[in-house]
Amino acid sequence: MNKLIRIFVGTFLIILIAFPFYWVLISSFKPSDQILSPDLWPETFTLVHYVELLEQTPYLTNLFNSVFVAGMTMVFTVLIVIPAAYGIFRFQFIGRNFLFRLILASYIFPGVLLLVPVYQLMSDLGLVNSLWSLVIINVTFAAPFAVWLMRGFFDAIPTELDEAASIDGAGPMKTLFLIIIPLIKPGIATIAIYAFVLAWTEFTFASILITEDSQRVLTTGMNAIMGQYTVRWGWTTAGAVLTVIPVLIFFAFVGRYFVRGLASGAVKT
Amino acid sequence: MNADNSTVKASKAASEPMPSKPKWMIWKTIFPYLLVFPIVFWILVTIFIPLISVVRESFYDTGFAGSAGEFIGLTNYINVLTSSAFWSSSGRSLIWVLGNGLLQTVLAFSIALLLNNNRKISNIARTWMVIPWIVPTIVVAIFWQWIFNGSYGILNAILINTGLIDSSINFLGNPSLTLPIIIFINSWNWFPFLAVVLLAALANIPEELYEASAVDGANRIQTFRFITIPSIAPVTFAIGLVGTLWMFNIFDLIWVLTEGGPAGYSTTLPVQIYQTAFRQYAVGSASAMSVITALILVIFATLFIKFAAPKE
Numbered sequence: 001m002n003k004l005i006r007i008f009v010g011t012f013l014i015i016l017i018a019f020p021f022y023w024v025l026i027s028s029f030k031p032s033d034q035i036l037s038p039d040l041w042p043e044t045f046t047l048v049h050y051v052e053l054l055e056q057t058p059y060l061t062n063l064f065n066s067v068f069v070a071g072m073t074m075v076f077t078v079l080i081v082i083p084a085a086y087g088i089f090r091f092q093f094i095g096r097n098f099l100f101r102l103i104l105a106s107y108i109f110p111g112v113l114l115l116v117p118v119y120q121l122m123s124d125l126g127l128v129n130s131l132w133s134l135v136i137i138n139v140t141f142a143a144p145f146a147v148w149l150m151r152g153f154f155d156a157i158p159t160e161l162d163e164a165a166s167i168d169g170a171g172p173m174k175t176l177f178l179i180i181i182p183l184i185k186p187g188i189a190t191i192a193i194y195a196f197v198l199a200w201t202e203f204t205f206a207s208i209l210i211t212e213d214s215q216r217v218l219t220t221g222m223n224a225i226m227g228q229y230t231v232r233w234g235w236t237t238a239g240a241v242l243t244v245i246p247v248l249i250f251f252a253f254v255g256r257y258f259v260r261g262l263a264s265g266a267v268k269t
Numbered sequence: 270m271n272a273d274n275s276t277v278k279a280s281k282a283a284s285e286p287m288p289s290k291p292k293w294m295i296w297k298t299i300f301p302y303l304l305v306f307p308i309v310f311w312i313l314v315t316i317f318i319p320l321i322s323v324v325r326e327s328f329y330d331t332g333f334a335g336s337a338g339e340f341i342g343l344t345n346y347i348n349v350l351t352s353s354a355f356w357s358s359s360g361r362s363l364i365w366v367l368g369n370g371l372l373q374t375v376l377a378f379s380i381a382l383l384l385n386n387n388r389k390i391s392n393i394a395r396t397w398m399v400i401p402w403i404v405p406t407i408v409v410a411i412f413w414q415w416i417f418n419g420s421y422g423i424l425n426a427i428l429i430n431t432g433l434i435d436s437s438i439n440f441l442g443n444p445s446l447t448l449p450i451i452i453f454i455n456s457w458n459w460f461p462f463l464a465v466v467l468l469a470a471l472a473n474i475p476e477e478l479y480e481a482s483a484v485d486g487a488n489r490i491q492t493f494r495f496i497t498i499p500s501i502a503p504v505t506f507a508i509g510l511v512g513t514l515w516m517f518n519i520f521d522l523i524w525v526l527t528e529g530g531p532a533g534y535s536t537t538l539p540v541q542i543y544q545t546a547f548r549q550y551a552v553g554s555a556s557a558m559s560v561i562t563a564l565i566l567v568i569f570a571t572l573f574i575k576f577a578a579p580k581e
């Protein structure tokens with residue numbers, strides 16, 4: 001009986017999670033005259049939607065813009081989060097707790113409240129319609145949570161190692177590079193993928209800060225492709241598949257670390 | 270080899286005292302600040318300085334973002350607080366937060382209890398169940414818009430074929446269905462995160478506690494009530510606070526699916542702020558709304574911490 005319930009709930013959850021992926025993938029291979037009929041398996045397969053999407057829409061431009069924004073967000077997040085986490089989790093200094101709370105407070109902050117002033121800030125800096133404006137704001141939203149995630153990884157390294165290094169005459173920077181960084185590689189992978197995914201999926205700021213077609217990223221570009229052509233489901237489903245694939249590939253490589261990192265960060269609240 | 274090395278270094282450190290101690294002390298004092306400076310600077314410039322400008326704009330009749338308005342005192346606040354649209358949006362935000370919290374808790378708890386064991390399949394599933402959370406919002410919207418489509422969505426086809434309904438339902442275009450359906454879609458997007466956190470908390474409960482309660486003859490419900498729930502209380506408290514604020518702030522999914530429609534029936538506060546600022550071009554009014562919203566959230570967080578914090 002108990003086992004039956006487990007199987008039933010398990011099957012339900014698997015269908016709930018997997019079916020939308022399956023359905024969009026299958027639909028994207030159906031020719032235009034079949035795509036609107038609800039067959040679970042297509043009568044004929046076609047790649048025409050993918051070809052048209054790449055040839056007739058700015059999909060590829062949007063893709064390159066997204067890769068740039070997500071890549072840069074990843075680099076800058078890692079560059080500012082590692083020193084910050086090292087400082088907060090390895091040193092005692094006045095204002096340490098306050099800073100940690102300040103950083104945490106900012107990651108629960110309503111993004112929409114910041115839309116107007118951030119638009120003004122970017123317009124003052126001349127960065128409206130520049131991909132850098134998205135990099136800047138994505139780092140803002142990725143970095144605080146990333147600091148929180150690093151906590152579990154830093155706590156896992158015994159402080160005796162740092163002390164041993166300093167007795168051996170290593171300065172704090174040398175300790176960071178020779179002792180800490182090699183040991184927190186999974187943590188770095190975790191925050192890197194988190195920053196990448198956050199930037200890859202960000203929509204709200206991209207819809208306000210970027211208005212030129214040539215600078216659009218995938219999320220807002222897909223929205224435009226959907227809206228512009230009174231929902232061409234062939235293009236829309238093909239675009240959805242192509243947008244998800246990079247995330248899945250990334251996840252296949254570092255997903256384990258990512259979930260472990262989330263978990264170890266989560267129980268250390 | 271190793272031992273040799275360390276003795277050499279140790280003796281070296283002993284024979285040479287720390288050079289110029291005060292300088293070294295100063296360096297040690299400022300060093301942590303240098304480490305945290307970049308992130309603090311970044312956050313100050315992109316969050317806290319803009320925040321100040323929101324407060325300022327809320328006292329001006331600014332129209333377009335970027336244009337200059339005139340000082341009008343509290344007029345924006347009075348207009349917002351006396352508009353029925355603001356209060357309906359607040360009500361919908363409340364439904365949104367409660368609905369998401371409930372549904373995600375149910376889904377996340379089911380999956381967490383199912384996977385909280387050491388079977389190989391559970392280990393793999395624990396990683397891959399996260400997938401809905403990392404899918405871009407726009408794709409989540411496409412997935413479910415395609416399934417829920419009012420004319421040729423598969424859900425309508427299934428419901429009609431099984432004889433449950435006679436004609437297609439326009440799920441997202443129906444005033445009474447639109448918000449619950451977006452809540453469902455958003456929960457699909459977010460429950461994996463909650464599940465990861467719950468699984469981590471469950472895995473952290475010492476096995477001895479369960480053994481002890483078994484020795485005491487506790488049944489499964491008692492074990493769940495008196496061992497599991499109290500053990501994960503600190504984590505659920507933290508995630509309850511952060512998650513509520515995160516859910517409250519969701520904007521993009523609703524915007525992509527319905528833009529707050531039909532006729533405002535899915536307009537939560539963040540959607541209304543966006544519409545006011547970027548569709549009605551009333552930045553002053555939107556800023557006042559933002560300030561009021563931020564205050565509501567601060568009050569909520571304070572009360573939550575005061576009354577829901579687990580007893581030590």
